Amino acid sequence: MVHDAAQYQHLTNMELISLLLQQEMDMQKQQAVRDxxxxxxxxxxxxMEQTPTLLQVRSRHK
Structure with a gap:
């Protein structure tokens, strides 16, 4: 945990806020994909339960 925090110590407050906002946006995108x-x-x-024939592939050659 200490090593994780050390990588952020050189960042300014604005850089930290920007990073946090980017991570929040990434998490929202990931949630949207899961949804x-x-x-x-x-x-x-x-x-599949109600009308499985809709998923059948029809042959183009008749």
Whole structure:
């Protein structure tokens, strides 16, 4: 933990705030991706349960 803090000691307050804000934005983006993945997973599950034929690949050659 001491070594982790040492890497930030040379930064100014503004640099620390900027770094913190960037990390918060990154965390929000990661959460948004997880939310979309969960939504897609649930949507696919509902399709597989209710109308699995929608997921069938149709041959282009008839």
């Amino acid at each position: 979309l993945e969960d939504y897609i997973d649930n949507l696919l599950l509902r399709i």
